[in-house]
Amino acid sequence: MAFLLGCERARVEFPTKTVFEGVSLGVDEGARIGVVGRNGDGKSTLLRLLAGMVEPDEGRVIRTRGVSVGVLGQADALDGADTVGRAVVGDAPEYEWAADARVRDIIAGLLADVPWDARVGTLSGGQRRRVDLARLLVGDWDVLMLDEPTNHLDIRAITWLAAHLRERWRPGQGALLVVTHDRWFLDEVCTAMWEVHDRAIDPFEGGFSAYIMQRVERDRLADLAEQKRRNQLRRELAWLSRGARARATKPKFHVAAARALIADVPELRNPIELRRMAMARLGKQVVDLEGATVRFGDGPCVLDHVDWIIGPGDRYGIVGANGAGKTTLLRTIQGVQRLTAGRVKIGQTVRFAVLSQHLDELAKWGDDRVRQVIGRYSRRTMLDGKEVTPAQLLERLGFSKADLNEPVCDLSGGQKRRLALMLILLDEPNVLILDEPGNDLDTDMLAAVEDLLDGWPGTLLLVTHDRYLMERVTDHQFAILDGKVRHLPGGVDEYLRLVDERERAAAREAAAGGAGAGGSRGAAGTPAGGGARGAASAAAPGGVAAGDAEAPVTGARLSGGEQRALRKLMASNEKRADTLRGKIEAKRAEMAQADPSDYLALTALQEEIADFEEQIDALELEWLDAAEKLGE
Known part of the structure; x- marks a missing residue:
């Protein structure tokens, strides 16, 4: 495998912190590397260093002559006056890019719902992110560096992106470095991991799951080494106090040592005990939707005669495309959304708490320091059947003593999200609604939050595009499809299959109608005057022509x-x-x-x-x- 780029003995120092010290690493052709680590440890800085956007204070960055590098940063540099089309394909004529199946697939996968002629400045933050990602992917790069590429993407777009990156290069060609907290995505696209910590970078083979297993084994061996060192010190102390004693033990090694690590680990949750505790706090009725219908103006129903019973201790995940009605459903459940028809019955003992995407609940604390905010909460909360103090909860969520003196407004995004979750739990709600709780959290903090939620005794409703988090903390998943709430016994995979089947059916109907009606066509099969919309619809995600897609054989x-x-x-x-x-x-x-x-x-x-x-x-x-x- 040919060497593409890397660094030797690199040191990167900022005015208040040394990020890397003596780091040497390389990226070869065929590498698919996921970069993980705690917030602030230097993951984004590492990408910028290797891309040549940050100069090392010591050491050097090496790049093979002629290697092209494409970088997706956390913030885009798009011109707000440009149209979406110009931002993605530049000034290339339509016949040129529309004839490229890869470009059509990228547009269909990321920009199907974004107007091609819209000005970039008028787009939402999520739409701008997808435009920036599409702009990068249509280019021809030897190395792609992606910093949080799944931000603002829904589950289906994330699945498409994973498939695109797996198939973008032939085996042994190209290279990918990706920073993301989406653990499912890391497992899908990466064959190696780099862990950034304590000014150093540790490599691991395999995807995220393999990395976790290796890290557990590394920690186990470190514990054994520390135990051995302590035993040696105790023996030395005994010799000094009583004289040396000739004792020797034969070391024994067990092949199944790794399995023994998890042999006595209990189930993630005790659903019976959690449900019992939830019923004690909630009673039998939580929320019942009966024929709930919501329509805005003359448009189609966002919710169409939805019947749904949410009981004590239920842990439900809600999936759906952007704009499908997830927020409307959550507002309906809370009884704050005005219904066009039907009704919502909320139990008398229900106490809602909502963790929003934008953390509006922290605005009232302003410049108050974390310790001042926590000082206002003297009550304890129940987790895992035990009372937990605010200080213990703060520690479980990864806050250090130094963090207590930080003003709330100066906390990082991940710290703010963890603090908001803690304050919500201290208010002792019995119905918890979490809207994208994994945003801004690194993988270790996501694991800490998941562990916290495992012991929370109440009803949990979760909206997230992180399918790992979704399937980890909820027991059942539901999708919003055509205004209906549909149970997904097969989880997220079933939702993706249903959406694909619906799109293939719609494409066949459109193709049949187009064949009957006739009409002129533009270049590369694009409807005349249709621009990118026609090009995007000409190819379904995955590069298969929508009109040629066949439904799977069924019974x-x-x-x-x-x-x-x-x-x-x-x-x-x-x-x-x-x-x-x-x-x-x-x-x-x-x-x-x-x-x-x-x-x-x-x-x-x-x-x-x-x-x-x-x-x-x-x-x-x-x-x-x-x-x-x-x-x-």
Whole structure:
């Protein structure tokens, strides 16, 4: 693999802080690197350093001659007077960019709902972000550096972006560095991770999940080393006080040490206990929507006769495209949205608390310092069945003693979000509504917030485009589709499948209507005068022409014999998987009885278990494929 760029013994220092000290690293062709670390540790500075936008105080940055680098910063440099089209493709004629399938796919994936002729200055912050991302992606770069690319993207756009980055280069070509707190995204696109901490950068192989496993193992080994050092000091102290004693113990190594780390870890949540505590605080009724309908003016219904029961202890995630009605639904649940029809029944004991995207709830504290704000709260709150003081809660959310003297207005975005969440919990609500709570939080703080929410005894409603966070802290997911609230037993993947099916059906209907009506066409199949809108609709996300997309085969198209064969295969796979699981348990029991110093035997048993697990994975994939063909 060819070297593209990197740095040697780089030192970067700001007036109040040294960010990097003696950092040496390189980016080769084919690299797909995720950059993680705490807020303020230098992730964005690292990208700017490698891109040549920041000069090191010591050391040097190296770049192979001719390597082109594209950078997406956290703030765009778009000209507000430009149209969207000019900002994305510049002055290139339409026939030129519209003939490029990759450019059409990018426009369809990111700008389908953004007017092509609109001025950039009139766009919302989220739309500007997508325009800036599209501008970068249409370019031809050897190295892409993306700083928080998923900000302001909905779940579907994030999924499209992950697929685009996976397929943008052939294997072994190009390079990607991405800073993001979206852990699902990191797992999808990255094959290596860099952890930025304490002026240094530690590399890890694999995506985010592999990084977490390696970090846990690294911490375990560090703990063992520290324990060994302490034991040595104790022995030295004993020798000094009593004289040396000849004692020796034979060290023993267990192959399954990593598994032992999580063997006694309980389930994330105890749903029965949390529901019991929630009912004690809420009673049986929380919120019932009965035929709730909301329509603005003469437009279509945002909510169309929605019936939905939210009970004590329910933990629901809500997904939907931007503008689908998520905010309207949350306002309806709180009883503050005026209904066109239907009604909302809210339990008498319900106490709502809302963490908004823009943290409006912190505005009243102004220049007050964190310790002054916390000093106004003497009450304790219940978490994990225990009373927690404000100081303990502050510590769990990653605040240090030095942070207590910071004015609220000077806190970072992540600190403000954590403080707002803490103040909400101290008010002891029993229905918690979180609107994008993961914004501005690094991965460690996201884990801390998730751990906090696991022990919170109440009803939780979560709106987020972070699917990892969504599936981690909620038990059920719901989508807003065509004004209806639809349960998603298959989670976010089911929502994406439903949206894709609807778009393919709409594209087929449009193609059929267009073929019947005729009409002139512009260059590259674009409707005359349609500009980018036509080009964008000509290709569905993923680069497949919308008119050529075929609906997946379902049980309705299969013959009776084919359906019986698929169901027989599914039943057979279930039995075989159960048999293999029994074999795995038997092998694990055999490992527990084996001599822990017999490395060869333990390794052989572990290899057998891994083989059984691979067979189960293959059976499950085959089962899922059959279920999809049956439409189940």
